Amino acid sequence: MKHLFLLVLLLGTVLPASAGDSFHALAMNGQPRYPADFSHFDYVNPDAPKGGQVRLAATGTFDSFNPFIVKGNSADGLGLLFDTLTEQSLDEPFTEYGLLADRIEVAKDRSSMTFHLREGALFHDGTPVTAQDVAFTFKILVEQGNPHYAQYYADVERVHIADAQTVTFFFKPGSSQELPLILGQLPVLSEASWKGRDFAASSLDIPVGSGPYRIGEFKAGQRLTFVRDPGYWGRDLPVNKGRHNFDTIIYDYYRDLTVTLEAFKAGEYDFRQEYNSKQWATGYTGPAVNSGLIRTENIPHKLSQGMQAFVFNTRRDIFSDPLVRKALNFAFDFEWSNKSLFYGQYARSTSFFSNSDMASSGLPSEQEKELLKPLDLPEEVSTQAFSLPVSDGSGNIRDNLREAAGLLRQAGWSVKDGKLVKDGKPFVFEMLLVQPDFERVVLPFQRNLTRLGITMRVRMVDTSQYLERLRGFDFDMIVSSFPQSLSPGNEQRSFWHSSSADMPGSRNYCGIKSPAIDALVDLVIAAPDREALILRCKALDRALLWGWYVIPHWHATSWRVAYWDKFGRPEKPADYGLDFQSWWIDPEKERGLADKRGRLGLK
Structure with a gap:
């Protein structure tokens, strides 16, 4: 994979980036809310007392303290161990302030960015955090980490170490406008602590971090304790003031969600x-x-809610036809589910960017049409308003099932002896679940499918098996979600891009391979400003919706x-x-x- 990234990790001289401005913070749009001399975030109590113990619950099990790789089940809470180059403010849509980095430079032509590390930033073993550690982290995550890192950082061309405190990332032409903020999210690992060890192997060796907590006592798969480091180097920084207040954080692991509530x-x-x-x-x-x-x-x-849904694996022949996927949407009765199962608590998700200004609705604007016009997409994307099937909530969806049956006939399926068949093969698939509480949602859907002659088998597996099957796309249909930030960018490649469709461990669960959607993803990533980002997200949203790749669920606010x-x-x-x-x-x-x-x- 090295040839893909052309990493240059040198101490020698390289051509400098075009001169840029120096910042204490980076905002995706507009100016940072907090000035360079701010003392703390407005949503904290800077005088909050330290101390005490908090107990939390985790689901499943764990056998690894490495959250950056595909192998193993990593423990909850491991982010407490690792500081990142910057810290995101939670009262702004997308703004980051220096954490390990105290100063950030972005080239005027956005061809590169430079992080100047803080003097006094230390790993838990007392060694300083250096530019070499930053470069090492980037390289090993891209080459040996979870595949989403390779996609997330794909627009970085090379890395240059100027001195122990200064590291520069050079970008490929046309890179995403959010790439500087994405790089600010990089957790920094200690290169020295990984010498002689296999980074890609699942392990319970305690990692060396630089964050506010360390790992204390643990019992594999059952309990894990984090202990606040009273000598934490960054405890008095503005981004940390009033935070990380508990002396001890304990995660207890439970296998059953009902038992978890009763334990609480x-x-x-x-x-x-x-x-x-x-x-x-x-x-x-x-x-x-x-x-x-x-x-x-x-x-x-005010968070964007993205999309939770029943997800079709279009790699399966049975779900390769959009007409079939559309038909199965008519068999899910959201209105009845919301009334009878959810106590009316949810809104239907009708967008992959729900609860945000990036969600499409109604007919596309002229600007959206201009983006969509040259792309090979269904005509409806540009000419019709997308809508999902609806019901009266009574549980009687005869009209919707009649519509579904018509679509299935168009796709070549017919009913024989009460079973839906095509080319002599019955319509049978498996719904793979890991959460028992989803059975109450799935079983009514299963009954509606049965009325169409479709057999849906529901299979519940443990967390380890579920994750392994997801990584290899070994499923017909799953329940999953595609979370969206307020500034979508590189993560869209992992969700929808052809390059991720066959990449084990990616989030392209749908198996989408569409040059048109690839082009829209690239446009989103390269959006030059907020207005263009919103426009391009709406166009991408329409293309995804009209592909009928999922059966949308619901969201809360x-x-x-x-x-x-x-x-x-x-x-x-x-x-x-x-x-x-x-x-x-x-x-x-x-x-x-x-x-x-x-x-x-x-x-």
């Missing part, structure tokens, strides 16, 4: 974010909830959180992130909670 209500752990609407509506009952020891809350946010009443938190929450690292243990609340739990006979 019994006091086995302290904080939980709820993703299941039924549990949110009916599951938070019992003495601890009724007495106010457990708080439940909806915290509004707030975080649902539940917690034992022992925490303090900032008065002003962030708009674009649930920053639990800015919460803290309130000693007075914790003492009162302990007394009340004792009276209720809880731990």
Whole structure:
């Protein structure tokens, strides 16, 4: 893979980049909210007390402390170990401030960028963080890390080390406007700690990081403890002030989601974010909830919600025809599901950029049509408003199933003896699941498909097997999501681009290989400004929707959180992130909670 990236990791002289400006922060659009001399983010309490222990729950198991590779099941929370070059602000759409880097230069022609590292930045073993470590990290992630890194950083042509504190990234022509911010997200690893070790091998060797926490006690697959480093080099930086307040963070692993909720209500752990609407509506009952020891809350946010969906694997012949994929959309009754299963808590996702200004709607604008015109796409993309099948919520979707049957006939399928067949082969496929609570959504869908003569087999597997099958695209249909930031860019290659369709470990679960969508992805990545980005995302959205690559699900516009009443938190929450690292243990609340739990006979 080395020849693809032309990495130049030299201490010698190279041609300099065109002179650029120096920044304390980078904003994708406009100017950073905070000046160079800011003291802390507005969504934290800079005087938050340090101390205490918080217990959290994780699902499944773990057998690796390397979150950067495909192999193994990496533990939750490992981001606490590794500092990045910059830190993203959570009250701006996409702005980053220096963390390991205290100064950032971007060439005026955007052909390169330079990070100047902070003096005094240290790894956990006491060695300094250097430009050589930055270059090493970039190289090893691209060559041996999860394949999405190679795509994420594909527009970097070479890396140059000027001195121990200065590293420059040179870009390919026409690179993404967000590439400087993407590089700011690079976690920096210690080159010395990896000498003589196989980076691509799953391992429980404790990594050397430079972040606010270190790994403490652990039991593989069951429990992992992070301990706050009181000597953390970056504890007083503006981007860290008022954050990383817990002395100890413990992750306990659970295999069953129902057991996980019951463990929370019994006091086995302290904080939980709820993703299941039924549990949110009916599951938070019992003495601890009724007495106010457990708080439940909806915290509004402004995040783009992307797309969650039933995902077709178009590599399978059975799903290669768009007519078939469209037909199966008519068999999913969202309105009934939302009413009967979700307690009306959700909005239907009708875009791959839901809840954002990048979502397409109605007829395409003239500007969108100009982008779409030269591309080989269905005529409807440019001439019609996309819409999903709807029902009255009663559960009777006879009209929708009649529409589905007509589409299947157009695709060459017919019903014989109650079974849908084509060329003598029945329409049979497998829905691969890893979350048991999704069965209640899948089974009504299965019944509707049965009425069409389609056999959908539901298979539940454990996390390890599920991840392995995803990496090799060994599935017919899955439940998955395509999260979107407020500034989509290089990650779109992993989602939709032909180059990722056959790359094990990529997020192109649909198996999309479309020159037209490739062109739109490239346009999104190369968008010169916010206006162009929005326009190009809308055009990409339309192409994806009319490809019927998924059966869209739903989204929410707030975080649902539940917690034992022992925490303090900032008065002003962030708009674009649930920053639990800015919460803290309130000693007075914790003492009162302990007394009340004792009276209720809880731990």
